[in-house]
Amino acid sequence: MDQEFPPILEFSKVNKVFRGKNGVEKPALKDLSLRLSAGMVVGLLGQNGAGKSTLMRCALGILSPDSGDIRTLGETPEQLSSAAKERLGYVPQQPFGYEGFTVERALDLHRSFYPHWDMQLEQDWLTRFELDVSQQIQRLSVGQRQSLALIMAMAYRPELLILDEPVASLDPIVRRKFMVDLFDLALESGSAVLFSSHITSDLERVASHVALIKQGELVLFKEIDALREEVCLLKLAAGTELPEQVRILSRDGDSVLVDRGDIELNLPGVLRSEALNLEQLFVELHK
Numbered sequence: 001m002d003q004e005f006p007p008i009l010e011f012s013k014v015n016k017v018f019r020g021k022n023g024v025e026k027p028a029l030k031d032l033s034l035r036l037s038a039g040m041v042v043g044l045l046g047q048n049g050a051g052k053s054t055l056m057r058c059a060l061g062i063l064s065p066d067s068g069d070i071r072t073l074g075e076t077p078e079q080l081s082s083a084a085k086e087r088l089g090y091v092p093q094q095p096f097g098y099e100g101f102t103v104e105r106a107l108d109l110h111r112s113f114y115p116h117w118d119m120q121l122e123q124d125w126l127t128r129f130e131l132d133v134s135q136q137i138q139r140l141s142v143g144q145r146q147s148l149a150l151i152m153a154m155a156y157r158p159e160l161l162i163l164d165e166p167v168a169s170l171d172p173i174v175r176r177k178f179m180v181d182l183f184d185l186a187l188e189s190g191s192a193v194l195f196s197s198h199i200t201s202d203l204e205r206v207a208s209h210v211a212l213i214k215q216g217e218l219v220l221f222k223e224i225d226a227l228r229e230e231v232c233l234l235k236l237a238a239g240t241e242l243p244e245q246v247r248i249l250s251r252d253g254d255s256v257l258v259d260r261g262d263i264e265l266n267l268p269g270v271l272r273s274e275a276l277n278l279e280q281l282f283v284e285l286h287k
Ligand SMILES: Nc1ncnc2c1ncn2[C@@H]1O[C@H](COP(=O)(O)OP(=O)(O)OP(=O)(O)O)[C@@H](O)[C@H]1O
Pocket: 018, 019, 026, 027, 028, 046, 047, 048, 049, 050, 051, 052, 053, 054, 055
């Protein structure tokens, strides 16, 4: 599939280093390559400080990489044309301005930037989130602000939707429904979605792909079904050598987390092979 469509977002060997006041360099992205095309819903998973927001900010041109190449909707992110910006939706971790506005006025203003705004979609989502349009923005709860930010980012059906922990403040009932509907909508509109979340069950339910980032490195990028089948926790007898095509992701004594790809592991030294859910995989990877 990836070869058939031009990429909507592409990172090639991207590095980003932050320099602290004391001059100490802190790498936030290391040689990171990633490719998203239409219809992909990519869940970005990583510990606090792993580099998820940095990756998203680089994709949007808010930050510039130190080296490597990024193409967002075919353009350099720091010089995105207005036409590309109209095809891009973003919800940051902490939305957002419009203080002193009512929901209705904020939506009026926001809508004016997007010629392809879908009013029906806006109405549907306002109802779903039970948002009162006459409410002042500063009186909205954190979750209600997040809901409004989501409507603002997606009611014009962007081709690329970047969501930095979009549902962290939504209650579980709204969150569940929102995730499923949002991703149906993205697929129906032929969009690509990149979203970060610490809620692994959400990722498992809606993502087509998972990108796992550890200390700025993309450790795994796989279709979710392949992840379930190919990444497993092995218990090995002492001295067991694995085929070199098998990627070792982490090792803790005789327990080895591997990405076996399409290699069958019917070796005598493999005493046990255990499939993991995403949360277990995440914990094993960070042992
Ligand atoms: N503007 C900045 N200046 C200096 N260091 C920064 C800056 N932004 C991020 N960092 C550092 O870069 C690393 C990656 O941060 P980033 O915000 O991308 O992580 P994250 O994966 O989004 O974390 P979280 O899950 O907590 O949101 C962290 O060590 C962070 O302290």
